[in-house]
Amino acid sequence: MAEPLRLLMVSHFFESHGGGIERVAGHLGRALGRAGHQVCLAASAADAAPADAGLAVLPLPCHDPAERLTGLPMPIPGPRGLAALTRAVRQADAVIVHDALYVTSIAAMVAARRARRPVILIQHISQLPFANPAMRLAMRLATAVVTRPMLRAADRVVFISAAVRDAFASLRFRSEPLLLFNGVDTDRFHPHAAPGEAAGLRRELGLPEAGRLIAFVGRFVPKKGLAVLRACARQRPDLTFVLAGSGPIDPHAWGLANVRVAGPLPPDKVAALLRAAHALLLPSCGEGYPLVVQEAMACGLPVICGQDSASADPQAADFLHGVPVDPGDPAGTAARIAPLLDRAGESAEARAAMAAYAAATYSWEAMARRIAEAARPA
Numbered sequence: 001m002a003e004p005l006r007l008l009m010v011s012h013f014f015e016s017h018g019g020g021i022e023r024v025a026g027h028l029g030r031a032l033g034r035a036g037h038q039v040c041l042a043a044s045a046a047d048a049a050p051a052d053a054g055l056a057v058l059p060l061p062c063h064d065p066a067e068r069l070t071g072l073p074m075p076i077p078g079p080r081g082l083a084a085l086t087r088a089v090r091q092a093d094a095v096i097v098h099d100a101l102y103v104t105s106i107a108a109m110v111a112a113r114r115a116r117r118p119v120i121l122i123q124h125i126s127q128l129p130f131a132n133p134a135m136r137l138a139m140r141l142a143t144a145v146v147t148r149p150m151l152r153a154a155d156r157v158v159f160i161s162a163a164v165r166d167a168f169a170s171l172r173f174r175s176e177p178l179l180l181f182n183g184v185d186t187d188r189f190h191p192h193a194a195p196g197e198a199a200g201l202r203r204e205l206g207l208p209e210a211g212r213l214i215a216f217v218g219r220f221v222p223k224k225g226l227a228v229l230r231a232c233a234r235q236r237p238d239l240t241f242v243l244a245g246s247g248p249i250d251p252h253a254w255g256l257a258n259v260r261v262a263g264p265l266p267p268d269k270v271a272a273l274l275r276a277a278h279a280l281l282l283p284s285c286g287e288g289y290p291l292v293v294q295e296a297m298a299c300g301l302p303v304i305c306g307q308d309s310a311s312a313d314p315q316a317a318d319f320l321h322g323v324p325v326d327p328g329d330p331a332g333t334a335a336r337i338a339p340l341l342d343r344a345g346e347s348a349e350a351r352a353a354m355a356a357y358a359a360a361t362y363s364w365e366a367m368a369r370r371i372a373e374a375a376r377p378a
Contacts, residue, residue, distance in 0.1 A: 004036045005375055008092035010085070012075050012102040014057070016047040018246055018264055019073065019219050020291045021124050024160070024182050025098050027291075029055050031183065031368035042088055043104070044075035058088050060104065076103045086111045094118045094375035099125065100150035101142055109150060120374050121154035123147075124288040126167035126308075156374040161288035161312035178374065181313055182291050183364030184298045188271045191300035191355045198276035201269070205242065205262050213240050214341060215277035215301075217270055217292045218284070220247030225283030225306070225325060231334035232281065233259045236341060241281070244273060274299040279341065281305075283333060285325040288312055293320070298358035300351035304340050315361070319354040 009032075011025035022043065029039045033054045041050070045059030060081035064074060077085065085104070089095055089111040097105045097119060105121075112119045127143055151157050151168060157177040159165035165179055202209060214232075218224045226249045233241045233256045243251050244262040251261050265273065270292075274280065280296040282305045289312035296303050303310075303320050310322025321340050325333050346354075 006038045006093045008088050009041045009096045010108040011043045011098045012104050014043045014047050014049050021098050027364050031364035035368050090115045096120045098122050100147040118155040120156050122158045126164045163308045163311045164288045180367050180370055181362050183367050184294050184362040186359045188267050189295040189298040193275045197272050201272045201276050212278040213242050215242050215273050215280050217244045220249040227330035228283035228333045230254050231330040235334050235338055274301045283325050294362050297354050300355040302346050
């Protein structure tokens with residue numbers, strides 16, 4: 001039996017921040033811990049760290065001026081944070097970094113190179129197609145100057161989406177990249193609703209007693225397609241749009257009676273919402289494979305999402321409704337989505353097949369096992 005590893009996992013935030021990448025980091029860290037490895041999760045101290053037994057945490061003092069201005073999270077560690085991260089790298093057998101572009105990721109890569117520690121870089125996204133031309137230019141420059149060199153420098157790259165992998169197909173890697181899909185907690189995310197669950201959730205969240213619910217789960221930031229959601233809600237006043245999450249955008253300010261803001265929900269409530277809804281609408285762009293898409297599939301819920309997300313897992317493409325998302329034309333994107341909001345309710349057989357596929361394919365334990373194998377010396 002292989003010896004357990006001391007693994008340092010670096011994310012930009014802890015999962016209490018509410019984003020998908022940080023949720024993946026938390027789930028993967030726990031799965032590696034269950035496999036017997038010693039895992040320390042390092043991230044910005046801006047949010048509460050998980051208090052799980054067996055999962056050590058390293059909160060890094062950081063500043064994050066960019067998220068308030070652009071909607072993009074970019075915590076920047078100060079001297080104390082950099083020193084703590086460097087010490088943690090030296091104490092680890094290997095370093096697992098989530099996404100290349102964050103300052104915490106870059107600092108971990110530099111420290112690992114100096115300490116001669118192998119780096120596994122899990123790349124979640126490719127490029128974000130901003131509506132603002134200046135932001136698009138900045139993203140292209142960042143990809144060329146930071147993301148691509150980071151991918152080349154990593155000892156092993158893991159892509160969680162085939163679309164993201166293909167976006168970097170021209171790169172020369174140190175070793176063959178892996179395509180590993182995130183797992184799903186099928187104890188929570190499954191299609192089997194408890195008696196009265198949907199009605200109870202509607203009462204708890206103050207939703208209409210009847211009528212179709214369109215769910216959104218994620219950060220309230222521009223890249224998640226909030227402008228498209230707003231346009232969809234305007235075009236379809238007959239539907240109730242339930243937004244679970246938080247962020248710098250305030251959907252209350254839209255003044256739309258058919259938009260209900262549930263705020264951040266615990267995982268059990270997210271699962272209940274996905275079982276109660278008519279469809280999940282996630283009109284984001286430039287993403288890899290958002291975890292909530294896989295969780296919705298595991299609940300048997302039809303999904304309408306950006307084309308990049310819909311092509312993340314080629315075997316799952318038939319289950320997902322991919323839409324071209326133009327961040328510069330939210331109304332036009334919403335017009336393309338509107339017909340799908342009526343057609344997305346697949347048959348019971350199709351929903352069952354989707355849930356069965358997700359349960360059989362997306363496993364945190366399988367992902368953790370492959371990550372640990374990649375972290376060991378060749």
